[in-house]
Amino acid sequence: xxxxxxxxxxxxxxxxxxxxxxxxxxxxxxxxxxxxxxxxxxxxxxxxxxxxxxxxxxxxxxxx
Numbered sequence: 493x494x495x496x497x498x499x500x501x502x503x504x505x506x507x508x509x510x511x512x513x514x515x516x517x518x519x520x521x522x523x524x525x526x527x528x529x530x531x532x533x534x535x536x537x538x539x540x541x542x543x544x545x546x547x548x549x550x551x552x553x554x555x556x
Contacts, residue, residue: 513542523549 509527512519519527525546532541546554 521547523547525550 509519513527513529516529518529521527525544528543528545530541530543
């Protein structure tokens with residue numbers, strides 16, 4: 493796979509995740525993790541935030 497093709501796939505994936513998060517949806521990628529939108533109390537410069545919860549296989553790989 494060429495570098496340009498891989499970049500196009502990753503850009504599309506990130507765009508899809510961003511669009512779903514903007515709609516307030518939860519995004520679940522098996523064996524990788526889950527992205528959820530968390531609403532925070534209103535304060536200057538604060539608002540919605542995207543939270544990532546890694547899946548167990550990814551946690552085990554990262555923690556050794």
